[in-house]
Amino acid sequence: AQSVTQLGSHVSVSEGALVLLRCNYSSSVPPYLFWYVQYPNQGLQLLLKYTSAATLVKGINGFEAEFKKSETSFHLTKPSAHMSDAAEYFCAVSERGTSYGKLTFGQGTILTVHP
Amino acid sequence: GAVVSQHPSWVICKSGTSVKIECRSLDFQATTMFWYRQFPKQSLMLMATSNEGSKATYEQGVEKDKFLINHASLTLSTLTVTSAHPEDSSFYICSARDQGLKNTEAFFGQGTRLTVV
Numbered sequence: 001a002q003s004v005t006q007l008g009s010h011v012s013v014s015e016g017a018l019v020l021l022r023c024n025y026s027s028s029v030p031p032y033l034f035w036y037v038q039y040p041n042q043g044l045q046l047l048l049k050y051t052s053a054a055t056l057v058k059g060i061n062g063f064e065a066e067f068k069k070s071e072t073s074f075h076l077t078k079p080s081a082h083m084s085d086a087a088e089y090f091c092a093v094s095e096r097g098t099s100y101g102k103l104t105f106g107q108g109t110i111l112t113v114h115p
Numbered sequence: 116g117a118v119v120s121q122h123p124s125w126v127i128c129k130s131g132t133s134v135k136i137e138c139r140s141l142d143f144q145a146t147t148m149f150w151y152r153q154f155p156k157q158s159l160m161l162m163a164t165s166n167e168g169s170k171a172t173y174e175q176g177v178e179k180d181k182f183l184i185n186h187a188s189l190t191l192s193t194l195t196v197t198s199a200h201p202e203d204s205s206f207y208i209c210s211a212r213d214q215g216l217k218n219t220e221a222f223f224g225q226g227t228r229l230t231v232v
Contacts (some may be wrong), residue, residue, distance in 0.1 A: 034220060036223075041125075041206075041226070041228060042225055042226060043121070043208055043223040043224050043225040043226045044159075044208065044210075044223040045223075046220055046222075049220055090158065090159065094220075100212070101147065101149060101210065101212035101220065101221035102149060102161065102164060103149070103151075103159075103161065103210075103221070104161070105158045105159045105160075106158065107157075107158045108157075108158050
């Protein structure tokens with residue numbers, strides 16, 4: 001079974017500050033990992049994904065994440081927060097093979113950006 | 116990129132009635148689609164995996180007779196909430212994956228907000 005834990009249900013940063021959203025996973029097989037962003041009453045938009053290529057993954061809107069197998073982590077970062085980054089962020093893990101696309105989500109982290 | 120369209124975006128229904136939600140892959144074929152449910156201020160929970168031409172696979176604890184899933188074509192899956200009750204009020208989101216492409220993620224619809232009164 002797979003699971004995802006996001007540390008911190010709420011993160012608050014100032015505009016221009018570093019964004020760090022934490023995600024740890026548990027998986028018995030090498031995982032595929034994803035970060036999604038969700039704005040109120042909307043679906044999910046993919047920020048980035050790790051599928052066993054480079055461990056440092058760059059995504060859209062200046063976000064990136066690093067896969068660290070030894071720490072079973074996949075933390076999301078952005079060097080400088082913008083007001084438009086305020087949203088809820090979900091880390092997710094997927095199985096491989098025929099079950100690829102079937103996602104287990106973390107609890108979500110609400111990011112607030114202060115001017 | 117691949118587009119998944121969900122309809123309706125929101126629906127209000129009376130308790131005891133049934134509601135159908137559609138999930139369409141607009142520019143690719145999806146032999147598999149996934150249905151998730153999101154309660155307010157909570158994460159997404161997988162309800163079922165919809166397989167074209169065969170029965171859906173439901174997650175533990177999800178009532179298959181209450182949440183009917185039909186995947187009649189390669190571009191359409193429907194979720195019907197039967198005899199809806201207020202506790203079924205939630206945000207329902209589908210996703211679909213282009214099975215013809217390796218290592219591509221599933222794309223999400225915009226979600227359907229269901230309110231049962």
